[in-house]
Amino acid sequence: MSPSERLAQVLTEGRFIAIRELGEESAAELHTHAKERYLALEESIPRFRSSMNRKLFELGPPALAIYQALHHDLGVDRGPALRMTEDMLLAFHRKQRSRSPLLGAAMDIVLRLKPARSLLLKSMLTREPGGFRFDRASDAGAPLDFDVRACPLVTFARRQGAPEVVPMVCRLDDLQAQEPRGIELQRAGALGMGAERCDFRYVTAKK
Structure with a gap:
């Protein structure tokens, strides 16, 4: 699965966290800004041939895009932005594990x-x-x-x-x-x- 598809999944599975921390309106803005941040990063993402390298790397760009959107676009302080990004990754991870035992x-x-x-x-x-x-x-x-x-x-x-x-x-x-x-x-x-x-x-x- 590509990093862009992983970004969509993390945003979906972590949406309740964004709403809880930011409110409905800002959570919607996060979704938009994170996708914009990802598009800006896309050209710099390595194009690995190895499936293992692709798999191990795939959550890096989504995490960075969400963090940048929170910190730079929505003005969330560094610490809370990191914590919220990690919480969204964890929500995604738990859902993946429950779907694929x-x-x-x-x-x-x-x-x-x-x-x-x-x-x-x-x-x-x-x-x-x-x-x-x-x-x-x-x-x-x-x-x-x-x-x-x-x-x-x-x-x-x-x-x-x-x-x-x-x-x-x-x-x-x-x-x-x-x-x-x-x-x-x-x-x-x-x-x-x-x-x-x-x-x-x-x-x-x-x-």
């Missing part, structure tokens, strides 16, 4: 079956210029472990003068990791939060 089951299979993990890692290590760059890790206690050394979301947001939007997209990883039972994500840092790498360690949850 098999996504959580698929992640569960990947984390538990070695052949599935090997296939996933192989696809991640196929690099594309300007795309996400993954490196293998060697944590014996983690069924699935890897590092992200380059993130186009961080590059894109910095070029647009809004690196502060990236952490909210990163936090969705934590929510997705809660779905498989008995597995948890341990991560000491993230590129979007100023670390030198994103260290993903999926480990067996402690009982």
Whole structure:
């Protein structure tokens, strides 16, 4: 799915949040301004060939467009604008999970079956210029472990003068990791939060 289609979904699923925080009239203005902001960003969005890169990147432009519309067009202060944008992303994420419960089951299979993990890692290590760059890790206690050394979301947001939007997209990883039972994500840092790498360690949850 394209970032523009994701933007439409986030605006739809997060509309009740916009109405609650801004009122009906301003919520309608947000919808219009966010689409205008997205159109202004569209030419600068990378055109990845890899489906994995496209999938991992797709929520970045919508988050940025909504944040810019709130902060610059509607005059919402930076902190509340970030919080509202993240709340709308979370509303979208929850709806997606409720509509597609098999996504959580698929992640569960990947984390538990070695052949599935090997296939996933192989696809991640196929690099594309300007795309996400993954490196293998060697944590014996983690069924699935890897590092992200380059993130186009961080590059894109910095070029647009809004690196502060990236952490909210990163936090969705934590929510997705809660779905498989008995597995948890341990991560000491993230590129979007100023670390030198994103260290993903999926480990067996402690009982």
